[in-house]
Amino acid sequence: VRKVGTKMWVCVSTLEPTPRSCSLASTFTFSSLFSIHNRSPFKTHLPQAAFASPTSCPQKMDPRPRTQLLDLPAELLERVLEYVSDDASLLDIGAACKLLNKMAIPLYFSRTGLPKPQDGLIILQYWGDTPDHALQAFRCSLQAEHITWLCYDLPPRFERLLQDMEDLARIATRTKGLVIFIASLDEIEQWGTELIHRLDQCPIPKSFTPERWLRACASLFNALGRSGCANLTMHGAPMFLRALLLMQDRLQSSLLSGGACFLYSDTAGDLPWFVATLQAELEPKASRSQKYCPAPISKILHWIKKDQRTTALPSIAERDPQIFTDKKLKVSSITLYADMYFTNTFVDWTLHFLHGNAQSLTTLEIQYHLDGFARGNEHAWQRAFSELRLPRLKAFTFAGQGDVGDSYCPITSEQLTRFLSHHPFLEKLTLLGPPYPPPVPSFPNLKQSILPNLRHIAATPATIEWMLYRKGYHCEALRNVVISARRIPVSLGILTLDGDELNRCLRLLLRKTFLDQLDLGFQFHTEIGLNAWLQSHVRLGKTSGLALFPRFTGTRRVKIWCNHRIFVISDQANRFNLFAEWLGLLPQVEELEILDHPSWTLDHTSIAASIRRFCSKVKKVVVNIGTVIDIDAHVTPH
Numbered sequence: 001v002r003k004v005g006t007k008m009w010v011c012v013s014t015l016e017p018t019p020r021s022c023s024l025a026s027t028f029t030f031s032s033l034f035s036i037h038n039r040s041p042f043k044t045h046l047p048q049a050a051f052a053s054p055t056s057c058p059q060k061m062d063p064r065p066r067t068q069l070l071d072l073p074a075e076l077l078e079r080v081l082e083y084v085s086d087d088a089s090l091l092d093i094g095a096a097c098k099l100l101n102k103m104a105i106p107l108y109f110s111r112t113g114l115p116k117p118q119d120g121l122i123i124l125q126y127w128g129d130t131p132d133h134a135l136q137a138f139r140c141s142l143q144a145e146h147i148t149w150l151c152y153d154l155p156p157r158f159e160r161l162l163q164d165m166e167d168l169a170r171i172a173t174r175t176k177g178l179v180i181f182i183a184s185l186d187e188i189e190q191w192g193t194e195l196i197h198r199l200d201q202c203p204i205p206k207s208f209t210p211e212r213w214l215r216a217c218a219s220l221f222n223a224l225g226r227s228g229c230a231n232l233t234m235h236g237a238p239m240f241l242r243a244l245l246l247m248q249d250r251l252q253s254s255l256l257s258g259g260a261c262f263l264y265s266d267t268a269g270d271l272p273w274f275v276a277t278l279q280a281e282l283e284p285k286a287s288r289s290q291k292y293c294p295a296p297i298s299k300i301l302h303w304i305k306k307d308q309r310t311t312a313l314p315s316i317a318e319r320d321p322q323i324f325t326d327k328k329l330k331v332s333s334i335t336l337y338a339d340m341y342f343t344n345t346f347v348d349w350t351l352h353f354l355h356g357n358a359q360s361l362t363t364l365e366i367q368y369h370l371d372g373f374a375r376g377n378e379h380a381w382q383r384a385f386s387e388l389r390l391p392r393l394k395a396f397t398f399a400g401q402g403d404v405g406d407s408y409c410p411i412t413s414e415q416l417t418r419f420l421s422h423h424p425f426l427e428k429l430t431l432l433g434p435p436y437p438p439p440v441p442s443f444p445n446l447k448q449s450i451l452p453n454l455r456h457i458a459a460t461p462a463t464i465e466w467m468l469y470r471k472g473y474h475c476e477a478l479r480n481v482v483i484s485a486r487r488i489p490v491s492l493g494i495l496t497l498d499g500d501e502l503n504r505c506l507r508l509l510l511r512k513t514f515l516d517q518l519d520l521g522f523q524f525h526t527e528i529g530l531n532a533w534l535q536s537h538v539r540l541g542k543t544s545g546l547a548l549f550p551r552f553t554g555t556r557r558v559k560i561w562c563n564h565r566i567f568v569i570s571d572q573a574n575r576f577n578l579f580a581e582w583l584g585l586l587p588q589v590e591e592l593e594i595l596d597h598p599s600w601t602l603d604h605t606s607i608a609a610s611i612r613r614f615c616s617k618v619k620k621v622v623v624n625i626g627t628v629i630d631i632d633a634h635v636t637p638h
Helices: 076-080 087-094 098-112 132-142 158-174 186-196 211-225 238-257 275-281 299-305 345-357 378-387 414-421 461-468 500-510 530-540 571-583 603-614
Strands: 002-004 006-009 121-124 151-152 178-184 233-236 262-264 292-294 333-338 363-369 395-401 428-432 456-459 481-486 487-489 496-497 519-523 557-559 591-595 619-624 629-630
Touching: 006 233, 076 098, 087 098, 087 132, 121 132, 132 158, 132 487, 151 461, 151 603, 158 178, 158 211, 211 233, 211 238, 211 345, 211 629, 345 378, 378 414, 456 461, 456 500, 461 481, 481 500, 496 530, 500 530, 530 571, 603 619, 603 629
Parallel strands: 121 151, 151 178, 178 233, 233 333, 333 363, 363 395, 395 428, 428 456, 456 481, 481 519, 519 557, 557 591, 591 619
Antiparallel strands: 002 006, 262 292, 487 496, 619 629
């Protein structure tokens, strides 16, 4: 084995050196032997020219068959591959055949330190040490079928964006038990925000239209749907889409302005649909070898003015029907960041994709920004909620995210209620908009009963009141209520807990008939006013006629969401004592679960001592799912 320059020479000779041994030598160059960038994987293409004898050898050939590269022993092949320092060449070698794949791909993973496909859990972040060819390695690996969890951050580089999405789609088609898939577009979104302010220096070619971005996303998620991925998280990049729309608007305005206009005849598929249509109409006989086809501006303006009505424009389904071919998909849970997918560009495909998963989809979560991209796309949102029909849906979440004070919602409460009325098998409903939910005005007059099978609801106090005490809702099966406490502004922009609204919601819950089996949950977002609200109930005690919590006789489990900022378990024992004393007001509570709690240093023995002192019936405390404190197992120190 000898390496000379950029070539790898493999010389095979007889055991005894003789003058004839050079006639048995075979010379290989990996550049000629494995030039398979555009060929199908796992197919060996060995050109005959690669087996020519070196010029220094005699012209007389030995009649015995030559030794080829794949005839070498495995240990010699592994030694040869160790000399290939270029990652791309090593992956190309691994894609030649299964034998080389079993040697080259594991060597690549050992060099780069990437998680192996057989481990199942694959998490890749572009800002780390992830090499450029990581997805290609997972795509070519014979062990790709063992991947069960795939999380990837798409890099904000246009030259890699489409290739990475294509690689992810191919990896998804090769998996057999993919449980969770998350492709984060956060960096793409931030990149799009920067592009909006400098469109003149935009690195994205003008031929990359919003519809081409739609095709890329649709191809990826359609492949995931066909693979049977159980839990799919569809992140969005609304600002990136907005940048593409602005670029398209500039191109349209340049056509209308009367400036120089050239239509690319050899890239019509990459141009906006109206440019491609103009080209087909104005230059039907143009040669495809011609690079530029000048089009008269007068004809362009006449064509645009003639078909200026939106009703006359072709729909995305007519312009690109290939992305609407998948009808039987298998996803069971979808988390949809809908600011991009419920736009005029994406809504047709989004509805088609959701309806394609209708027979398997049981959980749907829709996230949106209270001050985000939904403005201007209200018609697409309203159409989505009016047309969606998911007969097997059992859990639905509609949550808004944004700054304090923003309360924009792209749909009305009437449209949301009609959507819920079409899904009577819902068992779990979450309507949140931290810190403020979407507004809920008057209830529409509907004849049929709504949500008869609802068992869990998480919402703000006002939303719970609206859901449970308006005509039409019959939630007798309700067993779990989570109240998201709202914040109200006070002087100097300070936000405090709205304790009055929280108490009013608790009084209304006491009127229901399902209190014998009702578990409670509380979601807090601020420390201000929390101690005062807890102390007000502790002072009332258990015997006062105004006390609320002693009347919840069927509550056996209490959950508290801390939002990563509320300290229930503080370094100061008095804080947890206050929560324990408040928890002791519930007469039958047996378990306390604290979620999203920040780190703490209070030991388990002190926690058990406070629980035993103020609420003796509590047997277990669970913190952040992983920490379980058994009260009876801890002995109180003297």
